[in-house]
Amino acid sequence: MEEIRIETNGRLGPIDSSRVPRFSGAATFARLPRLDQVDRADVALVGVPFDAGVSYRPGARFGANHVREASRLLRPYNPAWDVSPFEELQVADAGDMAVNPFNINEAIETIQQNALDLTAGGTRLVTLGGDHTIALPLLRAASERAGEPVAMLHFDAHLDTWDTYFGAEYTHGTPFRRAVEEGILDTEAICHVGTRGPLYGKKDLEDDRRFGFGIVTSSDVYYQGVAEVVAKLRDRIGDRPLYISVDIDVLDPAHAPGTGTPEAGGMTSRELLEIIRGFRGMNLVGADVVEVAPAYDHAEITGVAASHVAYDLVTLLAANAADLQDTGGSARTAGHNDGGAPAGARAHGVVPGGSRKLHGDPLAGTALGAPEGR
Numbered sequence: 001m002e003e004i005r006i007e008t009n010g011r012l013g014p015i016d017s018s019r020v021p022r023f024s025g026a027a028t029f030a031r032l033p034r035l036d037q038v039d040r041a042d043v044a045l046v047g048v049p050f051d052a053g054v055s056y057r058p059g060a061r062f063g064a065n066h067v068r069e070a071s072r073l074l075r076p077y078n079p080a081w082d083v084s085p086f087e088e089l090q091v092a093d094a095g096d097m098a099v100n101p102f103n104i105n106e107a108i109e110t111i112q113q114n115a116l117d118l119t120a121g122g123t124r125l126v127t128l129g130g131d132h133t134i135a136l137p138l139l140r141a142a143s144e145r146a147g148e149p150v151a152m153l154h155f156d157a158h159l160d161t162w163d164t165y166f167g168a169e170y171t172h173g174t175p176f177r178r179a180v181e182e183g184i185l186d187t188e189a190i191c192h193v194g195t196r197g198p199l200y201g202k203k204d205l206e207d208d209r210r211f212g213f214g215i216v217t218s219s220d221v222y223y224q225g226v227a228e229v230v231a232k233l234r235d236r237i238g239d240r241p242l243y244i245s246v247d248i249d250v251l252d253p254a255h256a257p258g259t260g261t262p263e264a265g266g267m268t269s270r271e272l273l274e275i276i277r278g279f280r281g282m283n284l285v286g287a288d289v290v291e292v293a294p295a296y297d298h299a300e301i302t303g304v305a306a307s308h309v310a311y312d313l314v315t316l317l318a319a320n321a322a323d324l325q326d327t328g329g330s331a332r333t334a335g336h337n338d339g340g341a342p343a344g345a346r347a348h349g350v351v352p353g354g355s356r357k358l359h360g361d362p363l364a365g366t367a368l369g370a371p372e373g374r
């Protein structure tokens with residue numbers, strides 16, 4: 001059947017759901033075109049069906065397609081940002097990476113190479129997992145593209161900075177220790193958000209702090225509230241190139257039952273979305289949403305939550321492009337949420353050292369930074 005799509009600003013948008021029912025046809029993220037249907041993409045959603053790194057419940061290999069199915073109801077205008085992301089940017093679904101399910105090392109190599117290939121023309125990636133192992137090769141690619149170690153906000157119930165499991169270095173519980181060891185993270189600007197649940201021992205936290213991580217616990221989000229948490233995170237990250245990794249288990253199991261290592265006492269989907277909405281103007285260079293395991297999901301609760309998180313991450317990129325255009329490309333931090341980060345805000349308990357340095361924008365002039373053709 002012929003596809004009937006929305007086209008605005010020369011950008012090929014989603015299938016028009018006023019003319020083709022949402023529940024029909026093959027699923028791409030938000031009914032967007034496939035990457036091979038557009039000349040180039042500013043942002044690509046890409047799936048990584050890989051879960052050979054899990055320590056408990058398997059099944060995240062089916063996560064990306066589950067999120068695509070649950071994303072059918074996403075509409076093209078995001079009122080929380082006053083942005084139509086698919087009009088501001090060409091967004092497309094790049095399909096899935098073909099990764100070896102039996103060889104973790106080879107899978108990691110494949111993911112890294114595919115991420116570099118996909119971003120060669122300035123495209124930014126929002127990756128749908130897969131288990132959290134995939135964040136390591138994605139961070140390698142992101143820091144290579146940025147030309148420097150990247151800042152990271154890591155939303156997760158867990159630290160994922162453990163050393164090994166059963167002697168294995170590359171698992172879904174270890175990617176961020178490996179990333180620190182490899183020097184691909186800016187250790188003055190890395191923070192976990194939503195952490196909770198039992199640990200093996202206090203040493204887990206001591207190691208994690210030694211690597212440079214700050215922690216905003218799930219309890220902190222509850223007691224301090226979204227605005228204060230956003231202000232602290234913005235203060236910690238500044239203008240650095242930022243990678244955001246979202247393990248869907250950061251949400252309470254009531255909001256995301258379909259995941260591999262659930263922990264009680266998590267954030268609500270509303271809290272997570274509102275925190276992301278506070279990041280307008282931050283220099284996002286890439287993101288992932290991982291650990292969706294549909295076999296444990298009910299009524300697409302987890303899939304819907306993950307699809308909305310991915311949608312708001314895409315909208316963050318689109319809002320920055322729109323704000324740059326509005327200001328003639330002069331101000332990346334034109335977002336209205338800057339008010340949430342008062343100058344001199346001191347992040348007690350969040351920022352070891354609390355230092356803040358401003359970086360240049362290594363991606364200025366790439367597809368998202370360039371005003372031409374807008």
Ligand code: MN
Binds near residue numbers: 157158247249291
């Ligand atoms: Mn986790």
Ligand code: MN
Binds near residue numbers: 158291
């Ligand atoms: Mn994780």
